[in-house]
Amino acid sequence: MSYGAHAGLPHVDAKTPPVLMLAGPVTRGEVPGWCDEVRSLLRRTGARVVVCDIGGLGPPGLGTVDLLARLELAARRAGGRIRLRDPDPALLALLDLVGLRFQVEGETEQGEPALGVQEEVEPCDPAV
Template sequence: MSSGGPHGLPNVEAIKPPDLTLTGTLDREATHRLCEEARATLQASDADVLVCDVADLGPPVLAAVDALARLQLTARRAGGRIRLRNPAPHLRELLHLVGLPIEVEMGRQAEQREPPGRVQEAVEARDPPL
């Protein structure tokens, strides 16, 4: 079967979920605007997940939780859901405390990596085997 396109893995951009960046403090007007944008983005794409980058979101207060709950509801009404990228630890704790079930996607940076367990970098002749 020939499709006329390149063979192999599908284009990564074609399967990457759309994203939305949330910054600053979210008030009612900003939340309404974000919900409209989320609805339009999900309806315009074939994706069922909208990734919300919250790394630059203001302080984790109940207004932020309210905004995220409204975004989740909007996404569900559009046939999808949201996933948070890089939420601050305090925001994750607040979401857990209020019982708001939102997926979280954590980005790790190279300097945050830990070496695999039980790996010995240098061996001395006198060291017993592990």
């Protein structure tokens, strides 16, 4: 069998995950819509991660913690997860206090070395 050449650029999977911009105080009634948006982004893009830019959410509080926990749950049920961009340090402390841990953009994943870090080798060490 032979196939004709396709016009245009070949399909390439995107390396950058989709970004969801969260701004302003989010009300409890808006949370289901944001969860639907996370699921939709994962489904449409085929990505495994949605970056949630939360720099504009305002002061951290339990409402923000609830929103992020529900977004993570929605993402996990859809086969993905969320990653936080530009979190307030006070929010990270609050998340830690309530026992929630999120991946933050720019942090290395557990078990991975930080970018640009090389292991030191002694000149007399045998090659493994």
